[in-house]
Amino acid sequence: MKRLPLSYVAALPVAAAVLAPIGILIWMSIGADPTLGGRTWEVAANTLALTTLSVIGAIMIAVPLAVITTCTDFAFSRVWVALLAAPLAIPSYLGAFALFAAFGGGGEIESLIGLPTPRVHGLFGATLVMVLYTYPFVFLATRAALQSLDANVVDAARTLGLPLSAALIRIVLPRAANGIAAGAVLVALYTLSDFATPEIMGFNTYTRMIYVEYNAFGLDRAALMSLQLLTLVVLVLLLEARIRIRRERPGRVLWLPLSGVVQAISQMAAGVVFLFAVGLPLFVFGLWLAREGVVGFEVEYAINSAYAATLAALGAVLVALPLAYAASAGWVGRLCERATYLGFGIPGIVIGTALVYLGLQLPLLYQTMALLIMAYILRYLPLAVGSVRASTERVDSSLIGAARGLGASPAEAFRRVSLPMIAPGIVAATALVFLEVMRELPATLLLRPTGFDTLATYLWRVYEAGYLGQGAVPALALILVSGLALLIMLSGETRRAVRS
């Protein structure tokens, strides 16, 4: 009989824990009336359209940015990586509201400079917002994949006469496909589960129906609809599973010098993305702040946010490592790893309520920090697993064998051979979970210890009440804290490349 891979010992219980909330959803949905009127198909089509367009848009923005910040002498690239990842810490509803308030007749832009701008709404508006606040998923995952790419292949292709642009498209991108796909899945699942953006943009998606039911105390119906939404989640996961590439030996990192013009254009492009995703909401809320003044903001909120996000990020990476190894060990491990993605596609308030029911079974843990962190880990595990897996798949066991053969202990082999190869994936995983926890709201509201306030809960308080100006301060704090955290993480990213 074949021996059970070691990583399964950790992967199976994690998969069980991740599936528990979904089991609770099934239990909650029992007895729900499944008839939802005649609009289900229209709403499902809307949801699919928004998801598809958001994925395409995010890839189109993120992949070029990932290439220039990873593989070229792009000036200030570390700072740019931190800035370009920051939109992940901004709740998309803030961005949606800022765009809604800034553009269109009578919007802030028109009333300030008299320039009429088109109204941002509908499918276009929702897609724009989703792209701006999810592209960092693809950006960070693609960067991690590019860092593990062997530049010798590109050089070989160019020696054989392929121009650089063609080499990028035909040689580099297909090899980064794992990372791009891992990021794209997260964009798709985030879009499927987001409520506020389509709502603000006046676009009817599945989550809107779920929220309406939830707020009308129709928990059974909300759970049932969430399970229906899961079929779309499974569809996305099946699609991604088809994008697999061969494992390759790691090698020298690709490094391209930029000409002055390309450098300037790239800087401008990065600037425009940052300006739209981060500058615009800060500007709009800053305007409102000037009108209303600051009330009741405390630095403690920022500390709480960073504290919870750090714990969750570290925990998620620790749990993700065995899962990522299990995924390469066999189909059971692969299923365990896939299972972690399911919960990410379900609206936060529904999964949060399922976790409340779960937490109530453990009254000692209910409304404690420990349960909140566990909830974050369960919810954001796919963010970590995807990035870690993209890099663990690159670790060639023959290299470890060679190190051991040369007299290295297992610990030394891990530290000096495996770790440097998976480090970019771990950094990306930590960053993704950290940023996502910073902006997480529904589960935080439901599960946090009583009295524990974060930047996101403070933002919710002022936003819900219509005091948008006061959102400027926590939004700025979110960006500062995330930017700093990212810079720290990136400095830990070892530049193992031998540049030629």
Add this chain to the structure above:
Amino acid sequence: MTSRRHILKIAAALGLLGSMPALAAIEEAAKQARSADDLPKLSGPLTVYLGRGEGGLYDDIVKAIEKRNPDLDLQVRRAPSAALANTLIAEAKAGVSRADLFWSIDASSLGAVASQGNSRPVPKDVSARIRPAFRYDQWAAISGRLRTVPFNPDRISRDQIPAHIMDFAHTDLKIGWAPAYGAFQSFVTAMRLLEGEDRTREWLTGVARQARSYAGELGVVMAVARGEVDLGFANHYYTLRLKQGKPDATVDIALTNNDAGSLVNSSGVLLLNDNPLAVDFLRYLLSREVQSYLAREAYEIPMVSGVAPPDGLPPGIHPPDVDLTRLADLQPTLDLMRETRVL
């Protein structure tokens, strides 16, 4: 902030809300609105579930109460009212009890929790201080939210606006609404209770033809001010708050007469156990200081007589007679809204 009101203004304002003669109202006020100075000191542990927070305004109240009562060990848990109601229902099912008191911004959340049978009745001496039209056995009304018709005076004049909510279905005005928003659904529920399902269905169908949907009612009010629509349906305070930040915003408030369009919904408190501290905390929320703060800063309508309503409300508030607890019955409303493709 604007200057404080004087007795005449109080009397005038009270005349709008009740039918009492002005002078009697003032006498009544002296009897009913107690100062926080006269209330018992609070001490000991108390956990409050607070639905929403009005951007920190409710926190200021909580802080002021804590400052007055240094021995009070107060824990506040904030989340959307519906989420807390769902949490309280889950806790009740699991036999776990963490909160002494639920302070919700809408009556339907209170009704949903109360229907689980885990609440305690409001003591008679407390409910006696609340306006008679808003006295309920199961929960105590704290502050009112009025349904209004915000309109853009550059696009239409006040007399073009129908006086009755049902007539909006037969106009060609461009209307903004927020069907997914809880307060709107409560309003449609009130219409269903007052006018019946058939007339509500006709109304939804009629208005939907000329309506544009927004995410929330702040969005509706902003759209009215920007001239995207002629008028909208929204809770009163969104207009007042928008004008606080932007005094020259082109939006005014109109009211309908004695129908669902002028519903006064209420925030309120549900007592979840026999902790006497919870009742005393509730007394503070009904004190003159807290009530006038809510009116002044949050633009909410006080529920205790003798406290001036917020500035900026038009005269002639005639709310319909609806049992607010019944607004928790949202499912038939959602069915109607789906059937008419409003949701």
